[in-house]
Amino acid sequence: MATPPTIRPFSSPSRSFCLPTLFLNHIGIRIVAKLNDFSAWYHIIIVAVLVVSLAFFTKNGLNSVDYLFKVGETFSDKPYLFAFLIGLLQAQWTFTGYDASAHTIEETINPRVRAPWGIFTSVAYSFAIGFLMLAFVTLSIKDAAAAAGSDNAFIYVISQALGGTFGSVVLWLVTAAMWFCGLSSITSFSRMMYAFSRDKGMPFSSQWAQISKKFRTPAKAIWLAIILSFLLAFVDYIIKTVNPDAAYTTIAFLTAVSVVGLYVAYGIPIWLKLRAQAQGRFQEKHLGPWNLGKYSDFVSVVALIWIVFICIVMVIPPNETAGYALAAMLILLVIMDVAYYKNHFPGPLAALNTSMEDILRRERELEQAGSPGTGSGFSHKASYNIKCKKPHARRNPGVRLLNSRSRF
Numbered sequence: 109m110a111t112p113p114t115i116r117p118f119s120s121p122s123r124s125f126c127l128p129t130l131f132l133n134h135i136g137i138r139i140v141a142k143l144n145d146f147s148a149w150y151h152i153i154i155v156a157v158l159v160v161s162l163a164f165f166t167k168n169g170l171n172s173v174d175y176l177f178k179v180g181e182t183f184s185d186k187p188y189l190f191a192f193l194i195g196l197l198q199a200q201w202t203f204t205g206y207d208a209s210a211h212t213i214e215e216t217i218n219p220r221v222r223a224p225w226g227i228f229t230s231v232a233y234s235f236a237i238g239f240l241m242l243a244f245v246t247l248s249i250k251d252a253a254a255a256a257g258s259d260n261a262f263i264y265v266i267s268q269a270l271g272g273t274f275g276s277v278v279l280w281l282v283t284a285a286m287w288f289c290g291l292s293s294i295t296s297f298s299r300m301m302y303a304f305s306r307d308k309g310m311p312f313s314s315q316w317a318q319i320s321k322k323f324r325t326p327a328k329a330i331w332l333a334i335i336l337s338f339l340l341a342f343v344d345y346i347i348k349t350v351n352p353d354a355a356y357t358t359i360a361f362l363t364a365v366s367v368v369g370l371y372v373a374y375g376i377p378i379w380l381k382l383r384a385q386a387q388g389r390f391q392e393k394h395l396g397p398w399n400l401g402k403y404s405d406f407v408s409v410v411a412l413i414w415i416v417f418i419c420i421v422m423v424i425p426p427n428e429t430a431g432y433a434l435a436a437m438l439i440l441l442v443i444m445d446v447a448y449y450k451n452h453f454p455g456p457l458a459a460l461n462t463s464m465e466d467i468l469r470r471e472r473e474l475e476q477a478g479s480p481g482t483g484s485g486f487s488h489k490a491s492y493n494i495k496c497k498k499p500h501a502r503r504n505p506g507v508r509l510l511n512s513r514s515r516f
Contacts (some may be wrong), residue, residue, distance in 0.1 A: 298325075
């Protein structure tokens with residue numbers, strides 16, 4: 109068996125990875141829900157297999173535990189402290205995306221509790237399990253300089269430690285885990301686009317906010333997510349074809365934006381909450397059922413300080429491309445705000461002003477469309493969060509509206 113190759117843009121492996129995620133998200137949302145549950149256990153099992161394999165089958169054994177705490181060694185012309193700070197970016201990249209629980213919140217039972225628990229536990233489990241895995245991967249390094257100079261340090265270390273067919277099998281298992289990540293990423297991405305479109309936050313919102321009557325999924329948003337991904341891959345394919353040595357690509361650009369941009373985005377609501385609280389507009393009664401209580405302000409301040417610090421680290425050389433990418437994205441957002449959002453985007457009020465009667469009517473249409481013998485197609489734009497006058501009616505009808513047959 110060969111070592112898993114790097115999956116290049118627009119290659120056959122990349123298509124084989126993307127196409128199943130498209131069709132599963134479009135027509136098999138119940139399967140996706142089960143696969144997401146399976147994915148969590150699969151990742152844990154793969155980490156266990158990797159850790160046990162490295163612990164007992166590493167060629168010539170593991171390094172001593174002291175190797176974990178070795179400091180002062182770097183393979184660049186930068187000072188060790190600077191190299192250490194740059195190394196933090198690996199963890200920052202890993203911990204992005206935990207907001208995915210919020211993107212699927214309208215398909216979640218008791219979302220005000222389960223969604224924040226999903227965010228918290230994903231970070232906690234990733235920290236504990238990830239630290240264990242990285243500790244054993246580090247202990248299995250035989251030639252740190254060669255690993256640092258390789259195209260993919262992780263694959264290089266595992267291949268050198270386990271070697272042969274067994275090492276390749278482990279790496280292919282890890283590669284399969286990435287497919288589950290892609291599957292959930294499309295789910296998250298499409299729901300985010302759907303929510304923006306539902307609130308008239310995207311051009312041609314009426315199209316992307318439609319729900320498939322047959323499958324109860326935002327099918328057009330799912331297809332848009334996949335098409336955009338393929339277009340980006342196609343652009344990179346052309347770039348690499350014209351200039352095989354090109355270091356800067358659209359994927360590298362968007363990766364930089366996603367890491368820095370996500371942390372900035374995470375900080376905005378934290379800052380707004382603290383400001384509203386200082387002005388007396390945010391009070392204890394506004395807290396949700398899942399909150400940090402008396403520790404909320406302290407954690408919020410520490411989080412903001414960390415976000416400012418790590419964003420600075422992420423845009424200084426040799427990562428100045430991330431800074432350029434973020435600046436370009438901010439300019440694009442300003443242009444979009446002036447040209448589109450200012451006149452077309454009312455914000456969440458687009459959903460809040462939808463009546464309960466309208467929601468129930470649309471839900472009945474979807475129920476009838478999903479019955480045997482009825483046609484399929486797309487419903488009109490659906491809205492979820494409703495301002496209800498009766499206390500007992502305060503619920504999330506969107507949980508049923510989008511997909512009453514599956515639960516996350």
